[in-house]
Amino acid sequence: MNKRVAQLLNDQVNKEFFSAYLYLGISKYFEREGLKGFASWYKAQAAEEQEHAMKIYDYLLDEDEDVILKQIAGVSVDFKEVIDAAKEADKHEKYITEEIVKIMDAAVDDKDYKTQLFLNWFITEQQEEERNSKEMVAKIKLLGKDKKNLYLLDKELAARK
Ligand code: OFO
Numbered sequence: 001m002n003k004r005v006a007q008l009l010n011d012q013v014n015k016e017f018f019s020a021y022l023y024l025g026i027s028k029y030f031e032r033e034g035l036k037g038f039a040s041w042y043k044a045q046a047a048e049e050q051e052h053a054m055k056i057y058d059y060l061l062d063e064d065e066d067v068i069l070k071q072i073a074g075v076s077v078d079f080k081e082v083i084d085a086a087k088e089a090d091k092h093e094k095y096i097t098e099e100i101v102k103i104m105d106a107a108v109d110d111k112d113y114k115t116q117l118f119l120n121w122f123i124t125e126q127q128e129e130e131r132n133s134k135e136m137v138a139k140i141k142l143l144g145k146d147k148k149n150l151y152l153l154d155k156e157l158a159a160r161k
Contacts, residue, residue, distance in 0.1 A: 002110040006065045008103040014070045016053035020046045025077035037158030083140045090133040097126040
């Protein structure tokens with residue numbers, strides 16, 4: 001594998017673990033706000049992000065590449081309002097999509113078809129992640145002002161496995 005592609009994939013392992021960390025922080029914020037449904041939704045999201053990191057980790061090792069496990073940055077989840085937490089997640093997913101596209105660009109430049117095929121899964125996944133995070137912002141915008149509606153939304157989100 002080309003060094004730059006391997007380096008970008010390595011960096012992405014860290015970014016996916018950071019995503020998990022960020023979502024865990026958001027989950028903690030909701031837990032402390034008494035919104036257990038939101039908390040469990042974001043905790044499930046954190047678990048998904050760890051799976052994303054491990055997918056890349058396994059791919060690198062399968063390709064006989066090293067995996068450098070760098071330090072994971074801290075997260076600040078001092079949100080003023082519930083919607084700010086959802087907006088943070090939405091902004092983060094857009095950023096992650098850009099990062100995946102950068103790796104895809106490098107793989108295309110290098111005619112690395114195997115990595116392109118591998119990354120196709122992530123491109124599709126990011127489409128879903130962005131859709132979910134955008135919907136969450138929209139729902140909170142629509143229902144979040146009214147405490148009773150927020151409670152109902154919290155109940156709905158608790159259903160995510
Ligand atoms: Fe890994 O998809 Fe979100 O960040």
